Amino acid sequence: MLRIYFITAFRSLKKNKSVSLINIMGLTIGLTAFLFILHYLVYETSYDRFFEGSERVYRVNMSMTKDGASTYEGTQTPRQLYFALKREIPGVEANTLTYLERCLIRNGVIGYSDQNVLWVDEGFEKVFQLTMLQGKADFKKPLTGVLSASKAKALFGNESPVGKIIKVNEGMPVEVTGVFADLPSNTHLDAEYFISIKTFVHFGWIGEQGNWNSPDWWNYIRLKPGVSKVEAEAGINEFVDRYMAFLKKEGKTAHFHLQQLPDLHFISGLENEFGAGTNPKSLVNLLIVGLLTLLIAWINFVNLSTAQSVKRSHEIMIRKLIGASRFHIWLQSLIESLIISVLSVALAYMLYQVLLMPFAQFFSLPLEHAYIPSGKIVFFLAIACLTGIVFSSIYTSLSIFRMGVFTGRKDVKGKSGFKKGLVIAQLVISIIFISGTIIVFKQIRFMQNYPLGMKIDNVIILSGPASTNTQGEGRRTKFLSFRNEVLSDPHFIAATATMNVPGDEPRWRSSEFVRPDAGIQPGAVFCSNNADDGFINTYSLKLLAGQNFSVTPANNTNKILINKSSARKLGFANAQDAIGKQIVPTGNNRKPVEIIGVVADFHNEGLHKPVYPMVWNNDHPFEFGFYSIRVNNQNMQEAVAQLQKIYKRHFPEDPFNYFFADELFNRQYFSEVRFGKFYILLTILSLSIACLGLYGLLLHFINQKRKEIGIRKVNGAQVSEVMLFINRDFLRWTAIAFVIACPLAYWAMDKWLSNFAYHTEISWWIFVVAGLVTLFITMLTVSWQSYKASVRNPAEVLKCE
C-alpha cells in the first residue's frame, strides 16, 4: 500500500516540477541556514565537554562586599583556598591551582611571544585529562611542562621535544616532559603550554603555603560523583569564617561560588575571566533567529503544498469516491512532504558539509578543530524536520478537508487568509532583517567614527619584552634606553610603557581609594594602570589641570594621574581642585598618593561601556605590558621597519611583535561586525525564501485566475492593467508587512542598541529603505510571471476552459 503512495507522490512531484523545485530549494536554503546555526550553537554549548565528567568540574569564583556594596566579583581566589579544598572538603575528588600568563617561549633561535602559558600543579591532570601523545606530565617537579602537538611542531619541527629544554621569558629553562594532543578550539583553557607551578616556589617568588589575602589564582575542583554543587559550596563558604576573619576588620565579607566547567566560556561579568568570550544572551537570540529561518522555510513549504492541494482537489475527490478516508489523504500528503523534506535535508546536509568551513572563515569562527558531538546536530535536525513534516502535512490535509472535498460542497477554492498571513509573516521577517542589517552597520560606523577623547591613529603598539622579566628596575632602565633611541629617530614623536593599552580591558578594575580630607569613600570603582611621562603625548590626551609625570621616575614616587571621572568620584568640584590632594588606596599598609594631574575623560574601551574613573601610577608594567609609540609620518611601513631595528638592538632575544592601536581598538567591535555579516546573510536567506514562496503563490494565483485574465483581456484590458490586477495583492501584502514590521524592528533594534553606552539613532529612513528594498524585490519576483500571464493570447486560455 505504501508503495503506491510513494509512486504517486513521486509522479505528482515530477509533474509539478517548478513548484516541487521551488519547494525543495526553499526548504534546502532554510535547512542549510538552520544547520549552520545549529552547528554553531552545538559548538558553543559543547565547550569543555570533551573533558570526561565535565559536569563535575567547577571553577571556584569569589565575590567580596563592603557595607553591602560589591568590591570584587572575580574568577581569581587565594592560594590557601587550594590547600583547604584538598584538606577539608570531602566531596572534592581532585583540585588544581592554576595561573595564566602571556609568555615568551623560545627554543634556540625560534621564539614566540604572547604565548598563553597555564602554570598548574600536580592535581591538574586529575581535573582535566590531557591526551598525551609523547611522554607524560610531571607537575610535581619545578621547571617541567608539557606542550601541545602544534606548538611542539612549531618549536621543534619533526624532532621529539621530550627531554629537551624550552626557555620561558627571561630564559627560565623548562624541561618538556610530554606532548599532548591539541585541545579542541572550544575550550576555555586557552593555553598550549602547561608548566609546573612549583617553578614559582623553586625561584622563591611564592612561599610554600600562600595566603588568604590575595585572590590571584584560579582554583578548579572536580567533585566526587553524587556530590552536589550546593553541598560543596556550603562547605567551601565555611572557610570565610574559619580563615578569612581579617575581612571583618575591614568591614568586608566574602563568598565563594562554583561555576560549572561548560559554563566558563560564557561572559559573566567577572574580573579576570580567561577564555570567556560568549554572551549567553546572544546564543538565545541566535536560536530564535535559527528557528525563525526554519519557520520561514516551513511556512513556504506549507503555502506551496496547500496551493498545490487546491489544484489537486479534483484528484482528492476521486480518491475519496473510490474509498480513501481522511487518514489516507493525510498519509498521501505526509508522504509527499516526506519526500520533499528528505530530498531537501539531504541537499542541505551536503551544502552544510561543503560550505561549513567557508562559513566559519567568513565569520572568523574557529570551527575547524572544535569538539562537535555530531549526534546532537542530527538529533535536533531530525526533530526539526519531523515536526515540520508532521505539522505541514496535518495543515495541508486540514486545508484539503476544509475545501469541502469531504463534505460534498463544491467550494474547492479553500480559504486563503491564512496563506496570505504566512506570506505576510515572511515579508515581515525580511523587513526586520533588512532594517536590522542597516542599523547594525550604522552603529558600527558610529562607533568607529565617534570622538574618543584620544588619538589612536599612527600609534604602533609592541608587546613588552619578556626577556627582561626578572630584572626588576632594570626593565625600566632598558625601556628608557630603548625609548631614547626611538625618540631620537625622526619617525617617532612619543613613546610610553603601560600595563594595558586602550581597547584592552584594564587588569585592575576594582581599585579602591578614599579621600580622607573630605571623608569620601567612593568604593572599588577605579580602574588602575601603569604609565609614564610619555603616556599623555603618545595618546594625545588633554591635561586639564596639574602636570604630567616627571621624566625622572624617582620624582614620581607616590604620585598619580587621574581622569576627570575619578576627580568627580572623589568629590572634586573641578580638575584644578584635585591637584596636590592626597588620596589613599585601601588595604594593608598602603601609603597616601598625591594627585599631580587630571586628564580629560577618554574612551579607554569601546562604546559598549561608559567612560569610567581611571588612575595611573608610574610603576613600570610587569608581565610585560605594552610599549606604545606615536609615529610622526604616514609612512607606516618605513616606521615599523625602523622600529624593529631599534627594538632588536635593545631586546635581541624577544620577537618583534607589533600591532596598530586603532586596529586593536576596533577589534572590540569584532562581534558587532560579525553580527552585521550574519544579518546580511540572514537577510539574503530570508528574502530568497520569501521570494520563492511569493513566486510559488504567484504561479498558483495566475493558474486560478487564468480564465479571469483571459476575459479581462478580451474585454479590452491593457497589459499594464492586467499586471496591476495580478500584482496588486502582492503590493498590498508588502504594505501590510511594512506596517507590522516597523514597530517590531524598532523594538528589536532599540533593545540591541541598549547594549551600548553610546549609540546611534534609529532614523526613520532605515524603515523606508527596508520597505522599498522589500517592495522592489517582491515586484521583481512577481512581475516577470505576471507580465508573461498578461501577454498570453486570451483565445488559448478561453478555448481550454
Added chain:
Amino acid sequence: MLKINELKKVFRTEEIETMALGGVSLHVTEGEFIAIMGPSGCGKSTLLNILGLLDNPTSGKYFLNGIEVGHLKEKQRTDMRKGNIGFIFQSFNLIEEMNVFENVELPLVYMKVKASERKKRVEETLRRMNISHRATHFPNQLSGGQQQRVAIARAVVANPKMILADEPTGNLDSKNGKDVMDLLSELNREGTTIVMVTHSQHDASFSHRVINLFDGQIIGIEKKIGILA
C-alpha cells in the same frame, strides 16, 4: 437494494436557500437498471450524490440494503461505500499520476486487499474490459473510450452491488458510447444494480425504468422492461 422516503436537500448560503430536492421517494430493487433524466439543475446530480453517500440529505430517509444511511457521519459513509458502490463519471475522473493498472487497483488498496489478490483481480477486470494491453499506460495516453473503460474497470473491480453512473457517455462518440452502454448492460445482467443519470434517450433505453426529475421532484416514472426484453 435502496429505498428513499421524502428525501429533501436544501443548500443554504448567507443570502439564499435553494431546494435541490423537494421530497423524493424511490425504491430500487437489487439487479435493477435505473436511468434518471431531467433538465440541468433539476437535482439529478444531488440525488446521485446522496445515493452514492457523498452527501447527506437535509431530511427524509435513505435505506441501503435495509440500513438507514441518510445521516451517517463522514467516516461511516466512507466505510459503507467501500466495496458496495462504484462510481462512473462523464469526465472519467482517472488519477493522472497513476497508470491504468494502478487506477483500477486503488479501491482494492483502500480496502486493504492483499497485493497478490489485487493483482489477480485487476488483471481479470482489465481483461474483461478489454484494456489489458494498456495496463502500464497513463490516462493521458488513452482515448476517451479507453479512459471510460478504465473508469468502469475501477468501478467494478471491488465487485460493488451498485454502480452509480453520472452521464457515462457524455464525453464519448457514439461508437464508444455504445460500447460503454453494452458493458453496463452486461454488468447489470450479471446482477449489479445500476443507477445512471443521463440526458440521452438512447442511453436511457438500456435501463429498466426511467425516473424523470424536474425542479427537485419526480414527475414521472417510465418502465422500459418490456421494450428491452
